Amino acid sequence: MPIRVVRVAGVATVAVCVVASAAYGLVSTLPAPTHGDRVAVRVLDRLQSTRGRGGVMQIGGLTERVSCERLRGGRHLVDLDDGTRLVLSGTHARRLGERMRGRVLASVTRLPSLTSAEADLSGSHALYATQLASQLAHGRTILVGSTVVRGRPAYRLRLTHARPLLELLVARGSLTPLVAVYRSATVSGRTVLGPSTTPYRWHAC
């Protein structure tokens, strides 16, 4: 009797193990994520576990400091040296009443894509994370090459699908965001990003 029970249980157990192994084997036949996808996921993890504090923005031939701080409700306030203030909510940017002081980007203020350029170059890790996650969710190619930033080897990650183009350059080893690059038909710019900070710094974004 026990031998019969063992036989029955044995057949069932072996069959169940074969099914589970076959399932495992079959899933393994799906394409493996590319190196670029894996880098993008690691960068996303990095962006979500750190915050940015702005940097030095070059846009329309001018250079100015940009800082970024967190507001309530998941929004961020972007402050430029020329008095421009933007509120970022997700991937939407809204320009606040401009306090005109110091240098004004007179030549470019009227360009329609300026607000979007300034937002994208604000150094907000939350914004970059949202855009990167969206690219991943659409299965797009993100890692578009490598480059060197101030002597450091870096990856070039594309955060937008079409124009305007936004690229984030991250250090190859630490995946620290180094530079954000923006290009549209009318505006081009880049921000050399300041050092990242921990997510516990409420004034960073």
Next chain:
Amino acid sequence: MLTAAPGPAVRFLRFAVVGSIGYVANLAVFALLVHDARLGYLAAATVSFSAAVALNYVLNRAWTFRDARGRFLVQGARFAAVSCAALGWNLLVLHLLVTAGLDKLAAQSIAVVAAVPVSFAGNRLWAFRAQTGERAALLSPSRAAAYRTVALWWGLSRALVLLTALAVQALRWPRAAWYPSLVHHPFALLGAWDGRWYRMVAERGYLSVPSHQSDVAFFPLFPILLGGLHRLGLSLDTAGLLLANVGLLVGLAALYELVRTWLPEQVAVRAAVYAALFPMGYVFSMVYPEAIVLAAMALAGVLAFRGRWWAAAVAAALGGFARPEAIFLAVPLLALTVRRWPSLGDADRGRALAAVGAAPAAVAGVALYDWHMFGNALAFSSAQREWGRWFSPDGVARAVQELARSPGTENVWLFRDAGFCLLYLVLLAIALRAGVPASWVIAGGLIVLLPLETGSFTSDGRFGLLALPAYAGLAVAGRRRWLDLLVRCGSAVLLVAASATVLMRWP
């Protein structure tokens, strides 16, 4: 005239000899087509494989299995199916061995040998199985008429869904702005929502993205099949639509057979017809795995009922590999096993238990993969959190609260899902009262109710499509002529309406 049956060893030897001839023929035809006819290598491989299968069939029928000859076309179709399955097994073993670092030629040599027993067993046990009374009765006149009816309603219902999708896309209704990204395919509407994720898994595999919606939430069978058809030259959209719609035809036939084991013939036919017309059934034509899972679950039930436990195990495993809801098949299969236990031999007892465990084992295989790749065996479930779903003891309360808050918001569509949830429960109760086994009704109830534990009614209308006894309940309800007419017409109208609004709310 009776023909003496050869012994197992002789038969296997003959099979191997025929297989070798087929192998040589395959290569010869391939070489002819590629070098002389200048055909593309994929097309040439398809033709040479088909030619080799045809030759093998004729030789095996005339020599290896001459004592078990049945109807030429039926056995031929089965032989072709077994050959395709063996080819799939061959490719899987080849892939695993190459991935493990073996030389490609050496890996193929092993893979070809590994496929021979699979092919032999499939042909011996199925394609060239001896005729019995049950098999002879397989296509009795009444059954043939039932199949014709089911096929007719499948065609009508799919025509309604496909034409509606086509018309809606052509009219750019309800919001023109949604359409630019969809116009790449005349039926692109049916590839929306989860279809995008399945296509993405087929293209690039799984990529777990922490704290964001990611594709690990979608089970692998459907994307694997999509990828396979894509490699044969079909676009992923077309492959998805083909799989879903053909899967539904198989599913309806299997549902008819399953309901036939519970209730009278006419009710079984009606159940399959109502399933074809069911308002949420537009999902069966989308790039979603629901139609395939419906087929797998119903087939598992039918095959288990007929005592073909291995085949039931395969069907259940396929179901579990395509959608996690299929694990609830374990309930009716276990109940059937328990009921038949005293009359089963030891071998059948083992097989029956294997069938019970097959769907959960397939889900476990996916979990094992998730654990190995992403460090989280429940990654497929955890990913649902980013869609606002997670299991918790207060899930049902959260679902009700969400429903209560939804009037006046875009979430008012929740009432559609809540309405279907209620309808499924009523239909399951009718089915139980009509004599459908309680184990099947319990499985259906779990499929409908368990998602509410994740805190939302969202998509319950779609999940409930796999509660098979609900169709039996509807068929019982439609036993009067005027009710039957009402259900058919009402369902058809609602099916068109649901198909037309697919972009307004995900199923």
